[in-house]
Amino acid sequence: MARKMVMKTKITRRDLLNGIVIGAGGFLLPAYGTESAARSWSSVSPEALAEYYPPTLTGMRGSHVGSFEVAHALAWQGQKPDSYKSLNEHYDLVVVGGGMSGLAAAWYYRKKTDPAARILILDNHDDFGGHAKRNEFHYKGRMLLSLGGAQNLDNPSNYGDVAGSLLIDLGIDEAAIAQMAANTPDDYVLGGKLGGDVGMTVPDGEEHLTIGGHWLKFFHGRGDYRAAVRKLPIPENQKDKLVAFFGGEKDFLDDLSLTKKWDYVNNNSYNQFLLDRVGLSIDTIPILDAHLLILNGPSGWNHTVLEGILVGSPGLRALGWLADFVDSIAARLIDDLAGEIRMFPDGNASVARLLVQKMIPGVAPGMKGIEDVAVTRFDYSALDQSDQSVRVRLNSTAVGVKEVGDYVKVDYVQQGKPLSIAASHCVLACYNNLIPDLCPEMSEAQKNGLSYGVRVPFVYANVLLDNGQAFGRLGVTFTHCPYDPFQWVSAAPTMASGGYEPPRGPDDPMVVFMMASPTPADGTKGTTRDLLRMGRHKIYASTFDDYEQQIRNQLQRMLGRYGFDHEADIKAITVNRIPHGYAYWYQGLDDPEWEEGQAPHEIGRQQFGRISIANTDSEVTPYMNAAFDAAHRAVEEQLQ
Ligand SMILES: Cc1cc2nc3c(=O)[nH]c(=O)nc-3n(C[C@H](O)[C@H](O)[C@H](O)COP(=O)(O)OP(=O)(O)OC[C@H]3O[C@@H](n4cnc5c(N)ncnc54)[C@H](O)[C@@H]3O)c2cc1C
Structure with missing residues (x-):
């Protein structure tokens, strides 16, 4: 099979459906360019306004042109x-x-x-919806959904009375949560099926190699982590160190007293610990860092050892006496998550839509509730x-x-x-x-x-592919890409909740969901807040073309060995840039x-x-x- 490899992926054909509205009826409007999106909407006729349907906009979304200029003039210039x-x-x-x-x-x-x-x-x-935004594509007679921000919800019983009662008012009760679990395929990790495989995709020459299995388990010395680590294209001594670390073969803080250990894990960064104590090189650290970057935003340089481990980074078994304590907490956290994380095909956008429809029924008069929220088109003119x-x-x-x-x-x-x-x-x-x-x-x-x-910046991209053949050959629905701009890559939601019919076979069109944290992870010095600001500036300084180039490069390297041709296979790209993301903690x-x-x-x-x-x-x-x-x-x- 001829492989398409290029150092800087060339884009010779501009047949993407970017920057336009792809209405169900094929109606097209400019979304950005010299004119702001807001202004372009305002200039259309009343008949055209009936087609106002932002979820189908592609190109640069999230903090789109027209949304931020007024606030920035106020915040930056006092104007x-x-x-x-x-x-x-x-x-x-x-x-x-x-x-x-x-x-x-x-x-x-x-x-x-x-x-x-x-x-x-x-x-x-x-x-x-704020962060809870919906991305919707129409292609080859199908609707394909994904999310432009907030992903999961939890069981209302874990939410506290006030928040839980709101979910229940919307019909998201215990039974609905159980049904959402049943609607979610067992391999769909982002939808809460944490038993599904999690891959690791790393550069291997000019291509990328995806090593299957379950890396979140391997991180904690479970499953055949030794064999998986041995497949990584990194120096042998680094493989030895990863195996010892994941398997908890020694206590990496064994020279410290109990009190000093506690001080150490609370006052040193997770990545410094990997460097100084575990003996990983700067080049190996990203393999562990992708997890923290997308889960939390800042890298392991800005988390304490304990903070990193408590959200699932490797090291549970490598802290001697602390291991039992941390292991018990982390195991409970992981059990809680696995049991309760649930997702609609457009993430929490479905919750926003349920709320809006209950308060303004005219947006979707015929909508029943959670059984059809994912597939109902809203009338924004209402x-x-x-x-x-x-x-x-x-x-x-x-x-x-x-x-x-x-x-x-x-x-x-x-x-x-x-x-x-x-x-x-x-x-x-x-x-x-x-x-x-x-x-x-x-x-x-x-x-x-x-x-x-300072809010935590992110970029979430959705890429419409003509078919799922190459992605299907990866062998995982979700993989870490520690050396790429988008550090987590997954199939877009494949659950049937909300009435959605997701792609079912490799010949169906599919959407690839890609997540990036722009916060510096290279050891740049500064407080977390300084680095979050740098990440935000990076987002505003990047154009849609920059992201498109990154996406094509990354997907070509990942999937080229499986017959992928970015020029033929990519049909649309939506980049949701989120400069003001998670609330700071x-x-x-x-x-x-x-x-x-x-x-x-x-x-x-x-x-x-x-x-x-x-x-x-x-x-x-x-x-x-x-x-x-x-x-x-x-x-x-x-x-x-
Ligand atoms: C990438 C990402 C993934 C997430 N995943 C999850 C998840 O899986 N589960 C979960 O529970 N939470 C998740 N969250 C957290 C999410 O932030 C919260 O769940 C929630 O959606 C935040 O709601 P909010 O209304 O507080 O803020 P926002 O969603 O930020 O909404 C605030 C709104 O106010 C608008 N605004 C700001 N200034 C003005 C102004 N001057 N005039 C008019 N409007 C203004 C903003 O543009 C925005 O639309 C995620 C967040 C991000 C960024």
Whole structure:
């Protein structure tokens, strides 16, 4: 079989469906370019607006052109319009941010007050859901789904009363979770089937070699880890060290007393431990680092040894007396995860869609619920109608939120127009970092608290392939690619939840789901927050063409040996860049232990009159249940 190999993958044919809307009916619109996406949407006719359906947009998504410019002008240059046209709209509640926390705030407010309460949700993107975004492709008569951000949900019984009850209201109860498990193929690791194989894909000459088996088990000395490690194209002495480390053949901290060991694992970086104690070389460390990079964002240079191990990095069995302690905690964590992680084919976007449809039934009048949420097309023109109690207004960036007498004035910019509305209450479910610019009247202490954390950047790409033949020959649905720009690669969701019919055979078109952490992992010095900022800047400095080149290179090297031809086989690429991703959580190497109530997020999230603060930043926890809990707290504050 002729193999297609190139150092820098050439792109000779530009027949990708990038930067256009692929509507079910084949309707096309420009999505970005010299004009912002927001402006291009605003210039279309009412008939065309019926085709407004952002999930099918390809090209650069996530923080797309048109979504961030207004906020950046405010945050970086202190610039915003001088005057605003008042719309004479008064709401009971205005929510800034249409992510899971903002949508949940609207939900809790209605529930606690009146289903007819008038609520407006503003979001700067052209789609709702925040990180919970849906990517949808139509090709060869099939719909193919994937996710542009938040992936998994948990059993409502693990969520706490407030967040769990919201899931149950949406129909996601214990029975539904069990059904989602049954709908998920046993080899689909990202969907919670952790028994499925996890590969390791490494450069081997000009091509990449994928070594199958279950590397998450091999990391912990389970299965035939020796044979797997021996296949790695790395120096023999490095293989010996990995085998000894995975198998726990010695205690790598055996010269330290118990107390000093405890200090060591809490005060040294995981990667420094690998380098100094395990004897791995700088070139070998990435093999272990890909796990932390995608799970958490920062690399092993910014995690303590204990933090790294507690989220599943290798080393459980190589710490002597600590091993039993850590092993017991980690085993419990892994059991919990395996039993409860669940996923819709578009990730948590289905949860956002369920919430929106319950509050604004007109977006999908015939939708039943979780049984058809994945396959229902939403009518976005129904989101912001004056005759409904809840409205979602997209492409709208809040730039000023101020209490004026007995109401809150909210200034925002929608498609270049400065507009203003009023509300009795306001919940800020946007990023903490922007709030000081929205509310300059806050105290310096509160502004400092809000400015402290830095969100964790990511890039998630989805690549539509003509068929799944080459990918199927990899032998795994999910693999680590430690030396590539996208460090985790998986088949897009293959579960049948929400009414979805995933690809079933190698001849069907498929979507490859690729995940990248742009945070420096090469030992660059700095606090985690410094490095997260660098990662964010890298995202903004990278063009769609940069990502396309990386994706083609990586997939060609991985799959070329199985007959893949990137020029013929790749049919569309969607790059979801997420410069403001996971909420920041405190890092053992950088952050002090604050007294109760004195941590920056606790000072930052205090109620500010008629304004309360939700979002996951306010909980320093990057999970959907935290988004719900924060929303509930903010609503309770306003209704006291
Ligand atoms: C790549 C990735 C994967 C994840 N995977 C999971 C997972 O598997 N499970 C899980 O539980 N959690 C996951 N999360 C965490 C996720 O962040 C939370 O679950 C939750 O979705 C966060 O919701 P939020 O509303 O707090 O924030 P966001 O989703 O960030 O929503 C905030 C919204 O406010 C908007 N906004 C900001 N400023 C303004 C303004 N001035 N005007 C108008 N709008 C504004 C933002 O653009 C955004 O749309 C993941 C996150 C990321 C980034």
